[in-house]
Amino acid sequence: MSSTASHSSSAVSGRQARWQPHNDSRRERIVLAAVELIEQAPAGVEVPIIQIAEYAGLAKSVVYRQFAGRDELDRRIRSEIADRFVADIEDALDIAEGSIHEILVRTIGGVVTWIQDHPRLHEFLRTGPSETDPDIDAMSALIATIAGSTRALVTGLAGVVGVTDEASADTMTFAIVSMTEATVTRWANDPEPALTRDQLIEEVASYAWHVVDGVARRHGLNLDPEQQLTEIITQLVAGN
Template sequence: MTSAEPAAAIGGRQARWQPHNDERRERIITAAIELLDENAPGVEAPMQQIAERAGLAKSVVYRQFSGRDELDRQVRTAICVEFAATVDTALDIGAGSIREILARAVGAVVDWIAEHPRRDEFVRRGPGVGDPDNISAMVGLQAEIASRARRLVSGLAGVIGVADEPAIDTMTFAIVTMTESTVSRWTRDPEPALTRAKLVAAVAGYAWSVLDGVAREHGLTLDPERPLLTVLNELAANTPE
């Protein structure tokens, strides 16, 4: 028997068990998020309670995660992925005008934070997977959403030959952080001055003002009420090759 054979056998066993381990990890993370939603702000569910909710022994949880820190990072990352996917769906450039897309995205942020206050608070409390220890997972989430939001702007910039990536990056990140911070402040106010509808309209209006200002700096006048795909197609047709 060669020395490579035992390693290959071990690798085969690990590969066979990987789907089972992945399923257990997902159950544990889901259980942790469920308990997070149920508990009072700042209350941390003990590992035993998480294991019981997942239907597993506590020892199994510790076999799947090196400790509480790794589990918390994985939970924050899972929450961020869910939040980003929600906003990503709202940013569908194939449906609606620029104003409608912005309002839809802001509305998605408002609803998600309002419906998941414990998750929002937990994401701000510490890092996610791959984040430095001193960085909140929210910072990475903002960057991820800004990256996805660039599609809205890059599509407009690309068809007229504007390749000012630093400006686009700065603008989208500014819009995202402004939106997230404003919405978070509104959801934490026990007696907000604005209704949800007025908040969404106001923040979407601010986002449009920033986008319009940058577009005009590059010689592009946009109609926020027309379907975005129509605008893109017309700009592409009128742009010299």
């Protein structure tokens, strides 16, 4: 490559690097504006790009300079929504406080609250893939992410007492997470649900507990769902 061509290429790279923070900021403004508008939109109504641009205080042409098209923008929006969902649920999964039953109720309650509070965002998650994995729908990717976080927790605790059956942990956590999301979604979409919110949470928590208890017993562990989880871990370590 000639020195002139090399200098030109370096200049272009330099300009791109200088503009990157500006472009990142604009992309974020567009995505956040879209999320707010989707929250406000009636069920099943698509928010047009021109409305997103106006809400973000930008020209429509700017949106198309930042995103290749509507599909790319929608994938980025779904990723933003999924990140918010995961952050809320992971806070509820804190094992430092509560019994197994309390942690299950707290986490399932978090799922119910999020879906109730953000029905349009939850609906939008189900409309296609996310930015992180364009080959699968965003909701499936979200369930896999939450199950992965839960699995890491479960396998970490299991390792403390010498249980290393990661296959069981993987199947168990995915079953619980997918069952919870599907059951809560069905309840939230029912205009006349048979159960109250609190009844639903307790019911789903009991299903989740029976799955956990069944897997634990298969490995010779008898867990008390009402005992503080940190106490259970301490006792298991002492007896290991």
